Amino acid sequence: MSEDLSVSSRIDAAEGTxxxxxxxxxxxxxxxxxxxxVRMGPHRILLDCGLKDISSLVKGLKKSAKRGNSPLPADLVLVSHAHPDHASGLLALHEAFPLLPIYASEVTTKLLPLNWQDQGNKEIPQFCQALPLRSPVEFKEGLVAELYPAGHLPGAVAILLTYTTQERSYKLLYTGDFFLSNSRLVEGxxxxxxxxxxxxxxxxxxSYGTSRHPHRRxxxxxxxxxxxxxxADRSSVLLPTPALGLGQExxxxxxxxxxxxxxxIDIWVDGTVATGCDAYLELLPHLPPSVQNFARHQPLFWDERVRPRVRRLQPEYRHTVGNNPCIVLTDSIVDLGEYCQLGMNSWVILSPEKSHIQIKMPNPGQTSVxxxxxxxxxxxxxxxQLIHNLRPQHVIFVHGSPGYLADLTSLEELQNxxxxxxxxxxxxxxxxxxxTFLQPAAPETNYEGELTELGxxxxxxxxxxxxADPRWQQFGDTGLIEARWQGEELVLRGLSQRELLNQNSDRFIWSDVDCCGTCRHQRGQRCWNPASPLYNFKVTLEGYCPAFERLSDGQ
Known part of the structure; x- marks a missing residue:
């Protein structure tokens, strides 16, 4: 309780300064x-509510409301998109403050109910109001909001807030989750x-810190x-994904x-991923023209006529789909052992990088992750690129691991x-x-050490x-590292248990086969041969390219 008081008092003490x-x-x-x-002058705006437990939020807002003139704890809530990490707490927030207005884009209002499928037969009112895109809306005197499509997910928006006084206008932009590139179902x-x-x-x-990705295609x-x-190897493929976004992509x-x-080939879609597909079908007029054109010639998702066939999977048939090679898209929280039954074909489980999906290896002898x-x-x-195009005075980084955000805040091009x-x-x-504002010192991301040569x-x-960095646990998982030259610098990388298992179980079994597993340029499942078309890409050990060079006996 004392912590809640201190939070509210800090907000109130700063108000007006x-x-x-x-x-x-x-x-x-x-x-x-x-x-x-966010506070802009006398106005309070809540941006997103993805908290699983909103008790601290409710206490803080109630205390602020008691000290203010308004019966509501904020003037309004604006929602960037429908993913749970931005929207899962909205229902509880509405129940705590029924008169608090909540707004989002039209598409987001249609997708939000997928966050409360665990409510059973409970009747949930349509409490989120739709706002138009690219059209300023004045909510309070001097306070205007405008929504811009942000990529990432249908209905996702960047929110521009403008607060105007007699002296000047103040502008704040909240990106939510954004993506500059076009994807299959969303324009960037x-x-x-x-x-x-x-x-x-x-x-x-x-979310991705300073990392650089290959082109989307x-x-x-x-x-x-x-x-x-x-x-081709007669394995089935299992793709656990969230209900919205990645599964449909x-x-x-x-x-x-x-x-x-x-x-x-049969593609089976299970659980909430299938429910998300149904929701997308209701949004067809809001999807990109290329997708609408595709849907004019064949069904967008469910199709048993055109190959590959796309079918909805009923839970009682999960244990049978692996009899023949197939592809299964399912919930990220489901027990994958229900699909990967003993005695069937082998399974390859593909999980998205940097996801929070926890996968328990079912039947290790016939599955790989x-x-x-x-x-x-x-x-x-x-x-x-987005920051430099907008050139704000202040940049606030959210949504990402502390290590990744620290990498961004310490960039000299931003600090300067x-x-x-x-x-x-x-x-x-x-x-x-x-x-005049003194920029705080950049977080320490470089570590000074010593190098000793002994024979x-x-x-x-x-x-x-x-x-102290949370990434150390993964880096030092096995106590083994890999070193490689990058220009004039030596880069160290920790080897994971999975990589060691792959190396021990696969690399030397294939000693007579020309493949990436026996190539001298493959290290850490990446190709480091500049002459190869796979250079700097992650490769599978059974892969092959014309630039193959066999490992020597000594290696």
Missing amino acids: NELECFPYGVHHKDEGVCLL LRLEELRGLELDVLIIEG NQENQLAERINRAI LLMLLRSHHHFTGRD ETYLLAQHSDGPGTT RYHVHSPPSGTLVELPIGD TVITITLPDAVT
Whole structure:
């Protein structure tokens, strides 16, 4: 209780000193969702509510309401999109404050109910009101909001807030989750729509930190190639995904990629992923023209006539689908052992990189688990590109692991131009505009160590502070590392248990086969041969390219 009082008192004490402030109730570190309270002058706007437990939010808002003149704890709630980490707490929030107005895009209002399927037969009112796109709406005197499509998911928007006083206008943009690239079912965020806004504050996601991704089409082709090889090897493929977004993207990829069109393959869709497909069918007029054109010639999802066939899977048949090679899309929380039954064909389980999906290996003898990249968020260069196009005074990073966000805030190109923030939950961020502002020191991301050469052994010693980063646990998982030159720098990478198992079980069994598993340029399941078309890509050990060079006996 004392913590709630201190939170509210910090907000109230700062009120009036700055026109703009942001108090994060959740910034999506680990399993928490995103929930941000923004104050612009006398107005309070809640951006998203993805908290699983909203008790701290309700207490804080109730205390703020008691001290204010309004009976409501905020003027309004604006929702960026329908994913659970941004929207799962909205129903509980509505039940706690029935008169608190909640707004989103029209598509998001239609997708939101998928977050409450666990409510059974409970009747849930339509409490979220739809707002038009690219059309300013004035909610309070001097407070205007405008929604811009943000990519990432149908209905996802970036939210522009403008607060106007007699002296000047203040502008704040919240990106929600955004994606600059076009995907199969969503057009990307258009930079040209946002240029020239003269922003004061940008609240932006940093899901992928500073990492750089291959082009979207390359990601799709690599995934399709891996699935194609699994089917050719008489294995079935299991793709656990969230209910909305990635599952439908995968289904459209499988239906339209040249590896699969016309092939005699069954694609089964199970659980909430199938429910999400049904919801998408209701949104067809809002999907890109190319998708609408596709739907004029054949069904978007469910189709038993055109190969590959796409069918809904009933739970009672999960244990039978692996009799013949097939592809299954299912919930990320389902027991995968229900599909991977003993005595059937082998299974390849493909899980998205950097996801929170926990996979328990079912029947280890006949299943393998691998990861793939099919990005739904912009990478590091895309994130900085958006920032440099908008040129705000303040940049607030949310939505990402603390390590990834620290990588972004420590970028010199951002530190030199903007006031950069990455607040943890419960920390008030004051946003002085046009005043002298001392940028806090960048977080320490470099570690100074020592190198010792002793005969044929080289020892590298680092301070134990490096272990404070949450990424250390994965890096030091096995105690083994791989080193490679990158220009003039030596890059170290931790080897995971899965990579060691793959190497021990596969590399030397195939000693007589010309493949990536026996190629001298394959390290850590990546190709490091500049002459190869697979250079710098992740490869499978059974793969092959014309630049193959066999390992020597010594290696």
